[in-house]
Amino acid sequence: MHIENVLxxxxxxxxxxxLLEIQKAIVEGSIAPGSKMSEPELAKRxxxxxxxxxxxxxxxxxxxLIERTPNAGARVVTLTPQGLLSxxxxxxxxxxxxxxxxxxxxxxxxxxxLRDLLNAHLQTQRVREGESYYQEAGxxxxxxRIILGSKNPYLINILCDELYFLVRMYRVQLGMNGPRVSRAxxxxxxxxxxxxxxxxxxxxxxxxxxxxxxxxxxEIQLQNKGN
Amino acid sequence: MHIENVLxxxxxxxxxxxLLEIQKAIVEGSIAPGSKMSEPELAKRxxxxxxxxxxxxxxxxxxxLIERTPNAGARVVTLTPQGLLSxxxxxxxxxxxxxxxxxxxxxxxxxxxLRDLLNAHLQTQRVREGESYYQEAGxxxxxxRIILGSKNPYLINILCDELYFLVRMYRVQLGMNGPRVSRAxxxxxxxxxxxxxxxxxxxxxxxxxxxxxxxxxxEIQLQNKGN
DNA sequence: CGCTACACAATTGTCGACAATTCTTGAGTA
DNA sequence: TACTCAAGAATTGTCGACAATTGTGTAGCG
Numbered sequence: 001m002h003i004e005n006v007l008x009x010x011x012x013x014x015x016x017x018x019l020l021e022i023q024k025a026i027v028e029g030s031i032a033p034g035s036k037m038s039e040p041e042l043a044k045r046x047x048x049x050x051x052x053x054x055x056x057x058x059x060x061x062x063x064x065l066i067e068r069t070p071n072a073g074a075r076v077v078t079l080t081p082q083g084l085l086s087x088x089x090x091x092x093x094x095x096x097x098x099x100x101x102x103x104x105x106x107x108x109x110x111x112x113x114l115r116d117l118l119n120a121h122l123q124t125q126r127v128r129e130g131e132s133y134y135q136e137a138g139x140x141x142x143x144x145r146i147i148l149g150s151k152n153p154y155l156i157n158i159l160c161d162e163l164y165f166l167v168r169m170y171r172v173q174l175g176m177n178g179p180r181v182s183r184a185x186x187x188x189x190x191x192x193x194x195x196x197x198x199x200x201x202x203x204x205x206x207x208x209x210x211x212x213x214x215x216x217x218x219e220i221q222l223q224n225k226g227n
Numbered sequence: 228m229h230i231e232n233v234l235x236x237x238x239x240x241x242x243x244x245x246l247l248e249i250q251k252a253i254v255e256g257s258i259a260p261g262s263k264m265s266e267p268e269l270a271k272r273x274x275x276x277x278x279x280x281x282x283x284x285x286x287x288x289x290x291x292l293i294e295r296t297p298n299a300g301a302r303v304v305t306l307t308p309q310g311l312l313s314x315x316x317x318x319x320x321x322x323x324x325x326x327x328x329x330x331x332x333x334x335x336x337x338x339x340x341l342r343d344l345l346n347a348h349l350q351t352q353r354v355r356e357g358e359s360y361y362q363e364a365g366x367x368x369x370x371x372r373i374i375l376g377s378k379n380p381y382l383i384n385i386l387c388d389e390l391y392f393l394v395r396m397y398r399v400q401l402g403m404n405g406p407r408v409s410r411a412x413x414x415x416x417x418x419x420x421x422x423x424x425x426x427x428x429x430x431x432x433x434x435x436x437x438x439x440x441x442x443x444x445x446e447i448q449l450q451n452k453g454n
Numbered sequence: 455c456g457c458t459a460c461a462c463a464a465t466t467g468t469c470g471a472c473a474a475t476t477c478t479t480g481a482g483t484a
Numbered sequence: 485t486a487c488t489c490a491a492g493a494a495t496t497g498t499c500g501a502c503a504a505t506t507g508t509g510t511a512g513c514g
Contacts, residue, residue: 012297013467039496049469050496051278058285064381070239071475071496086379089324097320152313154291158385240497266466276499277466298466298505 015052019059022046026065026076027169037066037074063165077166081222084170087163088215092208094159095143099191099207102149103200111196114145118188136171140164142188146195146207174221184210242279246286249273253292253303254396264293264301290392304393308449311397314390315442319435321386322370326418326434329376330427338423341372345415363398367391369415373422373434401448414440 011017022042025031043053057074060066068074077083106114121138147159187210194203238244249269252258270280284301287293295301304310333341348365374386414437421430 015467016297038494040494051468051470054282054496055285055467058282062289064384070243072477073495083380086381089328089379090381090385093320093324097316101316152316153310154313154317154390157291158317158389162385163381242497265464267464278498278500281466282497299507300465 013052014048015055015059018046018048018053019056022056022060023063023065023165026060027165027172029169029173031076033076033078033173035076037076039073063162065165065169077169079170079173079222081219084215084218084222087166087170088211088218091159091163091167092211092215094155094163095147095211096204096208098147098150098152098155098159099195099203100200101152101155102146103195103198103203105151106146106149106195110145110149111192114142114149114192114195117141117145118185118192122185136168136176139184139188140168146191149195170218174218176218176221183213187213240279241275242282242286245273245275245280246283249283249287250290250292250392253287254392254399256396256400258303260303260305260400262303264303266300290389292392292396304396306397306400306449308446311442311445311449314393314397315438315445318386318390318394319438319442321382321390322374322438323431323435325374325377325379325382325386326422326430327427328379328382329373330422330425330430332378333373333376333422337372337376338419341369341376341419341422344368344372345412345419349412363395363403366411366415367395373418376422397445401445403445403448410440411437 011020039050039053043050057066061068064077066074066076144160147156191203191206194206238247266277266280270277284293288295291304293301293303371387374383418430418433421433
């Protein structure tokens with residue numbers, strides 16, 4: 001049920017397929033941060049020509065997973081405290097806006113679905129206590145739906161296609177499975193209520209806090225790792 | 228003095244050159260909104276192979292100037308009231324954030340330069356009353372510097388590389404040269420003062436208003452055109 | 455007359471090879 | 485020993501041709 005790629009079509013072309021594979025590899029760290037992305041090497045490894053590979057790399061750059069310099073090649077991004085801060089500053093603002101717009105624009109049945117989703121996640125969460133993947137998937141699902149509910153195509157594009165892979169990369173590589181889980185559920189519930197009441201201002205505020213708390217959580221992990 | 232492409236390198240490669248040419252053509256309307264972007268045709272017209280052309284088109288999609296569908300090709304975007312609204316909703320939020328961050332992070336000499344810039348524009352504005360190009364360039368220059376002053380790389384990328392070409396496209400194709408010019412200068416001045424006083428909250432608010440006013444201005448033009 | 459299905463044309467996606475640029479290595483010199 | 489510079493190797497950028505897919509027009513059928 002996890003919405004993997006919102007605006008990205010099902011991998012119809014070879015470039016799409018390679019993109020998904022490399023995205024996964026980078027997010028999960030099996031291609032190490034900072035490592036060089038050699039076109040001949042990757043082309044051979046994923047069994048495609050360099051043409052679709054380069055197309056995929058262009059899209060990897062678009063979602064900030066790699067950095068290219070002309071005539072010199074590309075490297076996987078490295079995770080830094082400053083980068084995390086910059087990313088979450090943006091997320092707070094953008095997802096706050098998304099919430100406000102969702103409170104105005106979401107259809108009633110979309111809100112109902114969102115509620116059902118949260119309940120379903122609460123069930124699986126109790127059963128599979130601590131399995132961080134499901135929890136992460138559930139959280140992303142929740143955020144995705146609200147973002148889509150904003151009905152603002154540019155906002156959707158930026159958050160779902162360009163920023164969220166990096167968010168996932170930070171989470172996955174820092175191993176997010178702390179005690180924040182149950183609190184996050186409560187926060188999600190409050191946000192849904194605000195949206196259902198069409199209180200955009202409150203939904204905005206709650207989402208900003210929610211993301212702010214999430215950032216603090218990750219910052220702690222990052223500092224622990226640094227020491 | 229007009230900062231054309233902030234993060235885009237000088238056109239070192241053929242793909243870069245073609246990108247700049249097509250960007251200009253689309254923004255200025257010499258390639259009509261909604262028209263089909265035929266790869267063979269464009270490749271011949273701009274005297275490159277299809278490889279760099281496709282790379283350029285990938286980047287055009289990134290800044291929302293064209294829309295691609297796999298195996299079917301690309302079309303130039305069409306300007307709509309909804310699109311304008313979505314775009315400016317985002318801009319308000321993002322440039323507000325940029326202002327707040329700029330108030331925190333801009334160096335003193337950067338602020339001084341910004342002041343000088345505004346004064347210089349005021350001079351040329353008096354001389355060349357009504358020449359909308361300079362006025363538009365001046366306005367963009369102002370916004371660019373503040374965005375850069377935020378020191379948030381993701382924010383800079385989104386605004387300068389992905390959204391601003393569309394903003395320009397709306398302005399240029401709707402012929403923005405109304406009576407808003409002098410008011411805009413005053414608003415710019417107030418924003419600079421807030422930044423210089425390190426009052427991020429006020430700078431944020433003023434920028435949101437400034438952009439909101441700009442949106443209303445364009446909306447009027449768009450409605451006039453619709454009738 | 456309208457609809458479906460097939461074949462053809464045109465366009466997009468992919469491939470392998472060549473050109474241009476950058477990185478590396480090692481010789482030479484101060 | 486440290487530095488400069490040049491030649492070689494490797495990588496990226498570009499090209500032209502082929503494969504795969506989509507759109508179109510036409511013929512056939514209901």
